[in-house]
Amino acid sequence: MKTVLTINGQQVSLDIDTRVTLLDALRDHLGLYGSKKGCDHGQCGACTVIADGRRINSCLTLAAMHDGETIITVEGLAHGEALSALQQAFLGHDGMQCGYCTPGQLCSATAMLEEARAGRASQVTDDLTTPAPLSRAEITERMSGNLCRCGCYSGIVAAIEEVAAE
Amino acid sequence: MRPFDYQRPAAPEAACQGMSASPHAAYIGGGTNLIDLMKLGVMAPDLLVDVNRLGFDTIKDLDDGVEIGATVRNSDLADDPRIRVRWPVLSRALLAGASAQLRNKATTAGNLLQRTRCPYFQDIDVPCNKRKPGSGCAALGGELRNHAILGTSEHCVAAHPSDMAVAMQALDAQVVIRDADGQTRTMGLDHFYRTPGDTPHIETRLNPADLITGVRLPAPLGDRQVYRKVRDRASYAFALVSAAAVMQLKEGRIEYAAIAFGGLGTQPWRDPKVDALLTGARPSEALFEKAGDVLLRSAELREGLEFKKPLAHRVLKAVLTEATQ
Amino acid sequence: MTIDYQIDDPENANLPHPNGHGPLGADMERRDGRDKVTGAARYAAEHAPDGLLHGVLKRASGMGTVCLTNVQEVEALAGVRLVLQDERMIRNAAQGTAGEAPVQGVDTADYIGQPVALVVADSSEIARDAANLLKVQSVGDDLPVLPKHGETDPDMQENSVTGKPQDAFDKAPVLVDATYTTPSLTSAAMEPHAAVAEWDGDRLTLYGSLQMLRYNRAELADCLGIEPDQVRLRAPFVGGGFGSKLGISADCVAAALAARALGRPVRVVQHRRQVFEVNTRRSETRQRIRLASHSDGRLTAIGHEGRVSNLPGEEFAEPLLQASYFNYAAPHRLLRSEMVRLNRPAAGSVRAPGAAVGVTAFEIAMDELAQKTDVDPVELRLRNLPDKEPGNGRPFSSHRLADCLTEGRDRFGWSDRAAQPRQRREGEWWIGTGMAAAVRVNLVMDAEARVRLTPEGRAVVETDMTDIGTGSYTILGQIAAEALGLTVADVDVTLGDTDLPPGSGSGGSVGAASTGTAVWLACAEIRRDIAARMGRKPEDLELEGGDVIVGNDRRPLMDLLSGETLSGHGKLAPGEALEKVRQATWGAVFAEVAVNDITGEARVRRMQGTFAIGRVLNQRTARSQAQGGMVWGLGLALTEAMVHDARDGHVVNRDLAEYNVPVHADVPYLDVCLLDDQDE
Known part of the structure; x- marks a missing residue:
């Protein structure tokens, strides 16, 4: 499944199994391990990212469903060396x-x-x-x-x- | 998860068409419940039809009510100024449910259709008539807490977990459904769910390719609206008991009463006999006690669920008191 | 060279010596904090060597002999590499400091939820699906899962009688005789147990989520049948442990075996539901507590009798009675515990084993006594404090419980409370107050550390010690900086790697004292070298601001090093001091709680904890630790309980939606006071 995401300001293209969650796309396919997998079922919040301005559990959504969206992860919160x-x-x-x-x-x-x-x-x-x-x-x-x-x-x-x- | 195909149609026709292509297809809205269950192996659709880009994401004004699009997010619905002012019980119920992250994703239609939190339903290693028809019910004789005491059968004691649907039940919501032929019909929420009987796997009266496009709320018949939820921690937990009340008072009497319950029933529960008892009566402690007796007259208190009867009684009384003060 | 130090006598010199204004004890930012807030910190599962394969553990759905009935079918699925069922796989995590393999062989399931196989595939999605499709049959007799059905293990009993407690109970002017039960509880660390295993020839490198690497290495080697020096464990970041990661876990062993079999690195992450089953739980308990007292509340006899459980073969018994040997003075004492063998998931250490449930139950009984004697609960405790360890007369290394009680009482405003229940109401809510004393035994364990002082004047601390959130990185850096007269920015700390000297590991609250002392000893060796270079004795030396000072002679450390690196190795061993004195930490916790009159819901409105925990090495990280303990107390009291199905013992609520860890909204602001507490 081809999916284009803008993550922390960078556009990335993925071609992945439809089963890949947004969280696993970030971690396993893009090496962005900042978003954590605490439960994988929307019960802990460790995977929270900001998708098109909304905080969501990235473990309970498919990467493909976010095609074209803008995602901010913990890696994108700082401005260069300056922490938020x-x-x-x-x-x-x-x-x-x-x-x-x-x-x-x-x-x-x-x-x-x-x-x-x-x-x-x-x-x-x-x-x-x-x-x-x-x-x-x-x-x-x-x-x-x-x-x-x-x-x-x-x-x-x-x-x-x-x-x-x- | 079993492998599946994924479609993201841009129009309802295509969505229904997609659904008709496979008997094991499923619509996906927010996915917060479906993906959860797919990971556990509880649900295994071979095709997901994404309904998020069909244009059902707005709340429209009707003559004297609103039509909430099927994919309006729970958080947006709770935040809508019309809902906050005229249907605050719905805002309250939504805000009492899940977490901010989940509400940002979960949709109106998905919330109506969410599956039970019965731990035996979620465990593919034990029998469950809802998950695997005819396999038996491991919950019976097991550890019961978030289970139902109203509407149960010897085949299933699972409770419906929604908060939103409880408020909608009290608000006489109508589900707007588009069928495979493109025909639209509406169905009262009171008629939408089925009690488990001997077919607990069939939870609603929807037909296979039916697509929920929205939920209509008629003008509220009561301006006194209360939602109360009791749970095992202060937030981010499913209801042990919840109650939604929509009431109107006139000259010291209850002119209108619609009371619905969560955590008690196999579906968002509303009992016309409770509403009828209250309507026309003067608010009093004795009346509220009696309402509880009527509500719980046929409660099945299986081991572990005994606490729900006194709790429901007290919560109902408190909610009625608050709504009529 | 190494400086060996065994603590055989009560150590009153209070090593390390603060110079009064150094980094030790300061309120300092967590040095790994920046990595944690930017997402740069890498936890076990976040290592991805080339060619990584993904493994998912499969659980038993029944007890008895296990048969996988469709292995060929599952292995034939596209992307599936292996269904592994190996006699070396383990049934549950090892107990803390075991140093050897736990029960191995997964062709039999001792409890429901036990791992019975590993499915390895090209992606985690494929592996998860294949594991769901794998069919497991188990054949066996019904085994006991309820405490009332379990057999008492005659080898796991504790029985201590001092004086004539029964007489005292019989004749007591006031007697409390109460029985309490507590449910199974779980650690539920936020990071699920995970392993990434990679072999290079016959050497294994494994990233794991583990607390005590020196023991874990031996455990893993023993499981695999190889030598410990063939195993390198790495755990630079660990997402919480709370006891559940003390021993080697099923994911580690399975990942190592699969990686070996397939010749590729393998990652195994426990599913959250497995975390609840495969790792050790805190045993459920039943505790009978008897308190005999005079009418003024002074105790004459204490009885604490407990029952806990564990899986057959497991040698851990929840040490319920640990604090009851010395918490309060009473001439007569009866302490007994027994263990029943149950086929529930294994029990083991969970945060503050023994104390969390043992002290809690005991303190509830003390409140019953306060009620019966009409003595203020704080005063009751003050009246019963021992000046020496009851029974054997050992001195306490320090005993600050009275100070905790009185300081906490003042900070909380205890005197303003209504002493009788149901006196204060706000709307639907009854407002009540309560307090309890906190007592926890203190331990020291073997620990080693190396410190290098580079020609540039930077110090490097190296040990396999872990930082599971406790602040090891921070305080070990502070200790080295203090000892060598550097700023913490001049110190690098490398942890969580068994190629480095073996620290104590994180467990039993021993890390700071044990590994911290080893770091200090390593620095002491460096100081000795520096002194030798100056022709002086180490005690004449002062190190400050990167300079060496002897009398009026002050010069930069770097000049003295002249291009060389100085290295020190510290090795600490617990010695006889642990026998000569009773060491413990103390505390008092006060809470104001609202209980809803309609629903029974309880909400903690404020909470104060005052603790004497030895020398505080970093105010900020220590305060966080104390607050964490208070949140756990809140969860234990109000929200948490692991539910076992009465028919087969399986954990019903094995996820974070149904096992209620306290959330933000459950927890009020937690006021913490840490008393200055040094042994004298």
Whole structure:
């Protein structure tokens, strides 16, 4: 199956088995191992990438379904040597231990901040008709699709809070 | 996953045609459920017809309602200003489901059609009448928790896992279906699902090549809308019990009531007797207690599921109280 | 040369010596953090040698003799290279520090979910499909899977009686007699176990997701029937372990065998569902706890009797009683545990084995006693602290539990709470508070490390120690920088490679103390060389800012090296000190929890942990470790339980959707206080 993707600003052409997920295309066919395979079933968020501006679980979608789309992975978050504000804040607050969920947390948080700016609501938003400030409860609810087994949630949330406040 | 062909048609005709080409073909929308099950070997289509580029990705205004395109993402549906204002129970239900990542991918039609989370259904090494008709049910006598207590049979106790469909059930949603001949028909969601009986593998009244093109929501008949979900952790978990209430009060009486439930039934559950009991009555604790009794009068409390009866009772009472305050 | 050091006496010199303003103990950024936030860190499965093939393990769906009934059909599928069923394959992961093969031979399945074959193909998609198509039949008798049906293993009992506990229970003014059960639990590290194996002649290189490489190398060699020096293990990054990667795992052995058979590198990644079955779980427990006390809560007798389980043949028993030997003072003590043999997935170490469930149950009983005696729970614990180890009178190397309790109490605002239950309500939610003491035995293990000081004045730390998220890269670099008077930027740390000196590995919370000391010893050897070059004694030497200082003589280290590399090798062994003193770490955790009156849902609203864990080498990474432990406590208490099917013992909820690891929304901000804690 021929598929063209723009990944972190670079256009790539693939000719792959229809069964190849977007995650496996990134990892096994393009050598972009930053996106992690924690469960392969949409239950952990480690594979989160940003496809056409939306955060998704790349393990639960076929590469072929994304033909023509723009994908951002953790490898595309920094600008050259300059880390993104979130990446920097994760270092500052030690929002990681083993690091395996970290790329997913970062991609997810990057898109989450955009969603919040666009006024999207969450389960814990009191009033659906007015945009909610990004409280701690809002952040943790919106980030709940990303598990961290080391238990770094405090550091991750502190990092997000720091960037959200900027 | 078994090998499969993949088509991405640009028009509904081609999609239906593709589906007709193989008895084992499947439509794919978001894929969040289908690919999950294909990896486990639970589903094995030989052809996937991608419906994402058929133009069913918008929410259109109808006379006094809306038609939600089949491939509108759950996140976009929850975010739509019309839905947020007039059908907030639907926004709430959507936002209570899955994770932001999954909602960004999952579609309206796919959500209606998602398969059960019964762990025995997902395990190809054990019998399951839903997965392999006639093979038996490993869940019976097994470990039950996220299973149904309403609508079950001795062949299947699997619960429907959707949050969205529970709200839609309470909103009298109509499924818009295009058949293989290009004819469009609508079907009430109350009629859309089938109870398992002795054919738990047949979950809906869709015909093989039928294509869901959208879901119509009529004008809401109640402005008091509540969705409540109980689960084993604070987020990113399926419902143990959920309830959607759409109610209208007039002069201290319940003028309209439509209550639907998740986590309890083999399908998004709505019981006309519950609605009828409430309609016209004055809200009271006794009335809400009775509504619970009516709802759960025929509940099958298999071992491990006993907790669902008191929990459902209490959740219903809380939801009715909140909606009538 | 090597500096050997065996800790035979309580070490009060507090090696390494901080000079007060060096990098040791500082709040420093994780040195591998940048690789982790940019996606550059490479975990086991992320190595792809040329010609890589992909293997998928196949599980048993029943117990007994296994027969693969359609091997030829599966091997005939396009792209399938091999269906491997080899007598050297293992049934479950090795226990921690085993150093030898676990039970081998997969023609028999001891439990449902056991690996019985490996399917190797050109792509992971083909291999997964072929494994799904492979048919496995098993024939055997029903084996016990429920604790009530299992037989007690007479060789796996623990029985310790001090004084006359039964008399004390009989005569106690106040008696708590409670029985608690805890379910099976699992590590569920985010990175699934994975291996990439490649042979060069008769030498194997394997990238694995493993915690303790020195033991894992011996285990893998033993499995394969080769010498350990034919095996090179590499694990530069490990995506969490929590005990599940202590021993060599099924993927490693299968990948090595398949790579050998096919003459091509093979990658085997455990499916998430296999991670739940093939690696060790924390045993379910039943614990009876009896506390006899005076009316003021002072304990007269302690009873802790437990039952755990494991697969037949496995020599690990969840060490439930570990802390109950010394947690509280009481003249009479009854400590017993037994193990029943069950054909469930093997049990082994899961984060804080013994303590996580043993201390938890004990602390719940203490709360029962607080309730019965009407003594404040913190005060009750303070009243019962021992000044020496009960029973044998051994001194504690340090005992800061009282400080943890009082400091934590103040930080949490414990005195503001309503002491009786159901006093505070917010809407539907009842708000309650609770606390527990935390006790964990301390261990030291064999560890070696090499440090090289290059002519450019850079230090290179080398050991096969792993960093599973604990911060090894960071703290070992800090130790070397401190010892050699360098900045951490001047130190490179290479880990996770068995070609390097064997560190302790990561497990049992021994890594920092054991491998850290080995690094310090290696640096001490370098310091000795430098001193010799200056004609001085090492203790006269001060290293700072890349300079050597002796009295008023200060000169750049590089000048002294004059183009040479100095190398030091440190070797640490645990000695008699572990017997002479009781070593433990201490803590107190406080929580405010809301419980919904309608649904019973529980939400933790805030949590405070105060810990004395020895010298803190890096405030930032240590705080993360403590927070992680608190999240695990939250999961243990509220969300996690592995469900076994009562009919055949298989794990029903073997994925991350149904096994509820706490998510972001479950976890409040976790306040952590680390007390300064050095042995005196």
